[in-house]
Amino acid sequence: MSKTDLTRRGLLKTGAVAGAGVALPTIFTAQSAAAFTNEPTGGSVTLGFNVPQTGPYADEGADELRAYELAVEHLNGGGDGGMMNTFSSKALQGNGILGKKVEYVTGDTQTKADAARASAKSMIEKDGAIMITGGSSSGVAVAVQALCQEAGVIFMAGLTHSNDTTGKDRKANGFRHFFNSYMSGAALAPVLANAYGTDRKAYHLTADYNWGYTTEEAVKASTEAMGWETVAAVKTPLTQTDFSSYIAPVLQSGADTLVLNHYGGNMVNSLTNAVQFGLRDKQVNGKDFQIIVPLYSRLMAKGAGANVKGIFGSTNWHWSLQDEGSKAFVKSFGTKYGFPPSQAAHTTYVQALLYADAVERAGSFNPCAVVEALEGFEFDGMGNGPTLYRAEDHQCFKDVLVVKGKENPDSEFDLLEIVEVTPVDQVTYAPDHPQMGGAEASLGSCNPGA
Amino acid sequence: MLGLEKKDFRLLMIVVVLTMLAPFILNPFPAESALGETFNAGYPDLMQRFVIFGIFAIGFNILFGLTGYLSFGHAAFLGVGSYAAIWMMKLVTLNVIPAIIMGVIFAGIFALAVGYISLRRSGIYFSILTLAFAQMSYALAYSVLTPITGGETGLQIKSTDRPMLSNLEPGEIGRANLFGMDMRTSFELGVGDWLFTFNSGYYIAAFFMLISFYLAIRIFRSPFGTMLRAVKSNQTRMYYTGLNARPYTLAAFVISGMYAGLAGGLLVAMDTQAGPERMFWTASGEVVLMTILGGVGTLIGPVLGAGAIKYMENILSKINKDILHEWFAILPDGIEDFLVTIIYPFVGKGWHLTLGLIFMAVVIFLPGGLVEGGQRIARLFGRKKAKGDGEEATQSTPAE
Numbered sequence: 001m002s003k004t005d006l007t008r009r010g011l012l013k014t015g016a017v018a019g020a021g022v023a024l025p026t027i028f029t030a031q032s033a034a035a036f037t038n039e040p041t042g043g044s045v046t047l048g049f050n051v052p053q054t055g056p057y058a059d060e061g062a063d064e065l066r067a068y069e070l071a072v073e074h075l076n077g078g079g080d081g082g083m084m085n086t087f088s089s090k091a092l093q094g095n096g097i098l099g100k101k102v103e104y105v106t107g108d109t110q111t112k113a114d115a116a117r118a119s120a121k122s123m124i125e126k127d128g129a130i131m132i133t134g135g136s137s138s139g140v141a142v143a144v145q146a147l148c149q150e151a152g153v154i155f156m157a158g159l160t161h162s163n164d165t166t167g168k169d170r171k172a173n174g175f176r177h178f179f180n181s182y183m184s185g186a187a188l189a190p191v192l193a194n195a196y197g198t199d200r201k202a203y204h205l206t207a208d209y210n211w212g213y214t215t216e217e218a219v220k221a222s223t224e225a226m227g228w229e230t231v232a233a234v235k236t237p238l239t240q241t242d243f244s245s246y247i248a249p250v251l252q253s254g255a256d257t258l259v260l261n262h263y264g265g266n267m268v269n270s271l272t273n274a275v276q277f278g279l280r281d282k283q284v285n286g287k288d289f290q291i292i293v294p295l296y297s298r299l300m301a302k303g304a305g306a307n308v309k310g311i312f313g314s315t316n317w318h319w320s321l322q323d324e325g326s327k328a329f330v331k332s333f334g335t336k337y338g339f340p341p342s343q344a345a346h347t348t349y350v351q352a353l354l355y356a357d358a359v360e361r362a363g364s365f366n367p368c369a370v371v372e373a374l375e376g377f378e379f380d381g382m383g384n385g386p387t388l389y390r391a392e393d394h395q396c397f398k399d400v401l402v403v404k405g406k407e408n409p410d411s412e413f414d415l416l417e418i419v420e421v422t423p424v425d426q427v428t429y430a431p432d433h434p435q436m437g438g439a440e441a442s443l444g445s446c447n448p449g450a
Numbered sequence: 451m452l453g454l455e456k457k458d459f460r461l462l463m464i465v466v467v468l469t470m471l472a473p474f475i476l477n478p479f480p481a482e483s484a485l486g487e488t489f490n491a492g493y494p495d496l497m498q499r500f501v502i503f504g505i506f507a508i509g510f511n512i513l514f515g516l517t518g519y520l521s522f523g524h525a526a527f528l529g530v531g532s533y534a535a536i537w538m539m540k541l542v543t544l545n546v547i548p549a550i551i552m553g554v555i556f557a558g559i560f561a562l563a564v565g566y567i568s569l570r571r572s573g574i575y576f577s578i579l580t581l582a583f584a585q586m587s588y589a590l591a592y593s594v595l596t597p598i599t600g601g602e603t604g605l606q607i608k609s610t611d612r613p614m615l616s617n618l619e620p621g622e623i624g625r626a627n628l629f630g631m632d633m634r635t636s637f638e639l640g641v642g643d644w645l646f647t648f649n650s651g652y653y654i655a656a657f658f659m660l661i662s663f664y665l666a667i668r669i670f671r672s673p674f675g676t677m678l679r680a681v682k683s684n685q686t687r688m689y690y691t692g693l694n695a696r697p698y699t700l701a702a703f704v705i706s707g708m709y710a711g712l713a714g715g716l717l718v719a720m721d722t723q724a725g726p727e728r729m730f731w732t733a734s735g736e737v738v739l740m741t742i743l744g745g746v747g748t749l750i751g752p753v754l755g756a757g758a759i760k761y762m763e764n765i766l767s768k769i770n771k772d773i774l775h776e777w778f779a780i781l782p783d784g785i786e787d788f789l790v791t792i793i794y795p796f797v798g799k800g801w802h803l804t805l806g807l808i809f810m811a812v813v814i815f816l817p818g819g820l821v822e823g824g825q826r827i828a829r830l831f832g833r834k835k836a837k838g839d840g841e842e843a844t845q846s847t848p849a850e
Contacts, residue, residue, distance in 0.1 A: 053767075053798065053799035054799050054802065058799070104772075105768065105770075106768065106770045106798070107767070107768055108767045108768075108798070108799060108801075112725075112727040112730075113604050113723070113725035113727055114717075114725060114727055114728050115727075115763070117721060117723070118495060118496075118499065118763075118764055119764070119767075119768070121493075121494075121495035121721075122493060122495060122496060122764055122768065125493040125494055125495055125647075126487075126490065126493040126496075127487065137602075138602065138603060139601075139602035139603045139604060139725060139727075142603040142604070142606075143603070143604055143606070143723055143725060146606045146723060147721075147723075149623075150623075150625070150634075162603070164603055169603065169606075169608075208592075208593040209592055209593050209601055209602040210596070210601045210602040210603050211602065213596075213601075235593070237589070237593075238592065238593070440610055442609060442621065444609050444621060444623060445621075
């Protein structure tokens with residue numbers, strides 16, 4: 001006859017065994033063995049390319065993805081090596097990163113913070129990505145940067161021009177190679193003073209969202225510093241496609257200069273409207289009326305067509321630059337895809353290489369080691385001349401280009417001409433500059449996760 | 451049991467089992483295999499999204515499925531719930547429970563205001579009114595209310611935030627928790643080549659989803675639910691019998707708004723940030739799609755629809771050309787390139803196209819949504835039951 005009575009001792013024993021059994025699997029999990037999030041263990045390392053593939057910035061996203069694929073090819077030793085040959089740091093060998101073959105996963109940010117974070121999270125949680133890069137909007141960049149900080153991976157920002165990314169929303173795990181609104185303003189002001197004089201009345205039309213605000217603030221501050229007067233600053237809805245009702249009051253205001261703090265489709269439409277209204281043929285206060293577009297991109301210039309002729313703006317990089325790095329990049333990009341790269345492609349390509357190089361120099365994929373390797377890192381040969389990754393805010397400081405719509409373009413890619421390469425000293429600011437979140441903004445400390 | 455009929459209880463138990471075992475069900479392939487790397491969906495973020503958008507769709511279905519009032523602005527309540535929740539975390543405590551409660555309350559109040567005005571009209575006019583309110587909320591959040599909503603860059607918990615009830619070290623960035631348990635705590639179980647992730651945040655969200663689901667069943671089966679079906683069937687006839695339908699529709703509107711607020715609060719609890727995009731009109735349209743895809747007026751349908759759409763958004767959209775080439779690498783070059791060229795437009799950035807095709811197929815061939823598909827398959831393979839039997843278990847018969 002079998003007894004099934006439970007004794008106290010028996011129960012304790014069973015409980016202990018069952019408890020150990022439940023706890024056992026935790027010992028063998030990947031988490032407990034790793035020193036940081038997604039430590040690459042095999043012969044390969046995964047990078048996450050999170051770009052807008054649908055939505056308003058899909059064109060930029062597609063170009064970014066091309067650049068990333070090119071970067072991976074070069075890192076793995078394929079192709080002609082591109083900027084790896086001109087890069088001042090020689091740590092990269094063309095054998096992947098730290099001998100591990102570079103693999104990548106892609107995602108679609110849809111230019112929405114939620115979708116971008118979901119996509120980045122899946123790269124981190126599912127695909128084991130060690131670094132996330134990309135994006136084509138400041139809202140997305142700030143959101144994904146915060147996510148990477150929490151998760152303990154590195155974020156190399158793509159196209160994001162708002163001051164906040166490395167200003168008040170800066171994070172220790174996040175880095176930006178692209179320039180920002182402040183730099184646009186600082187670079188433009190002297191050129192504008194030369195071309196149009198120091199006695200002008202400016203009228204701002206500003207896209208009603210965060211990037212518009214920081215750009216308006218930056219351009220206002222730098223033009224007022226050289227003597228310009230700001231007559232009015234009007235916010236326009238982001239969804240606006242016809243700006244004629246905003247253009248009409250400009251002429252009555254007594255302003256002789258119009259600043260369009262617009263980007264993408266907004267800028268294409270507002271500039272077209274302004275030109276159609278004949279603003280550029282007008283004379284106000286005895287001066288020719290002028291229009292300025294603080295942030296230019298080739299894709300926008302293409303959209304605005306002949307209307308951009310002679311209009312000043314700033315840009316991070318342009319394919320007609322004649323330094324060795326730019327030439328090498330344009331050559332390998334052009335060979336592979338048949339057309340020159342955009343500034344979005346350039347900045348993301350450089351970011352991918354800079355990350356890989358930082359890992360090589362640090363000798364580890366640990367985010368904190370990478371942060372240390374990138375902070376205060378000076379390099380050259382990636383276009384834009386000598387560049388510094390500043391330690392205080394993880395912003396790259398380099399020459400900024402002031403460009404002008406070309407009067408007689410040779411091809412559909414040759415729409416902008418470089419007017420001046422503004423030296424880096426002119427666009428440098430203090431890390432606690434009021435436009436950058438003031439003294440309160442801080443990077444926090446690096447987070448390796450796990 | 452639990453005040454439910456046997457069939458409903460069985461359905462609830464099936465949902466309980468499915469949600470609890472989701473990490474197994476969603477990771478059917480070995481982690482390192484090509485199929486696993488692409489199609490496994492059992493990672494915390496996506497599982498959380500499944501149940502949270504499930505809640506959103508269940509709530510929407512209480513309004514749309516029962517009363518037939520098609521709201522095109524429910525994302526606004528999701529957004530209001532999110533903003534309320536994140537402010538609660540920034541100001542008061544990092545515990546997620548008060549944040550979620552605030553999300554529900556604020557969304558409820560906002561839904562009361564919007565519903566009070568919008569429900570004066572019916573049909574397309576009602577839809578357009580709700581759409582207008584939602585777009586207005588989006589525009590406010592995106593620009594005008596930037597000091598409160600953070601504008602385009604949204605709101606996050608920052609190192610300068612000092613919630614009153616949480617003792618944070620200076621400079622420390624607070625993290626959402628449930629009485630000290632981090633939402634991101636995961637337990638990984640490796641069985642052979644398989645890897646299953648059990649995430650605390652997911653189970654908290656799943657717990658809320660089960661409660662929501664249970665409440666929805668009770669509402670569907672209550673006299674109140676019957677009244678809502680009567681509204682859908684013929685409102686004029688109701689007025690003639692001396693019944694004023696508006697308090698009922700308004701109650702349904704507020705309840706579904708609170709469901710949306712719960713979903714918004716949970717989104718913040720799982721991932722501490724809120725941005726205006728989640729209020730954009732396409733987000734409102736998405737929940738309509740989820741409900742219709744799954745099966746309008748059914749209990750389980752909206753959850754299935756939410757799962758299907760989120761799966762495609764997160765999994766299909768990540769398949770790129772390289773992955774396709776990998777799949778077909780064993781085939782001869784010509785065929786490989788041909789297959790990749792054929793399939794590529796439907797995955798990656800073309801995932802919307804696949805979604806559209808599936809949606810069309812469902813609307814044309816399965817008017818009852820995925821639920822009807824499931825029922826047809828069950829009828830094909832299962833025991834040949836009397837026709838009405840299986841239907842009642844999940845589908846509430848339309849009132850018409």
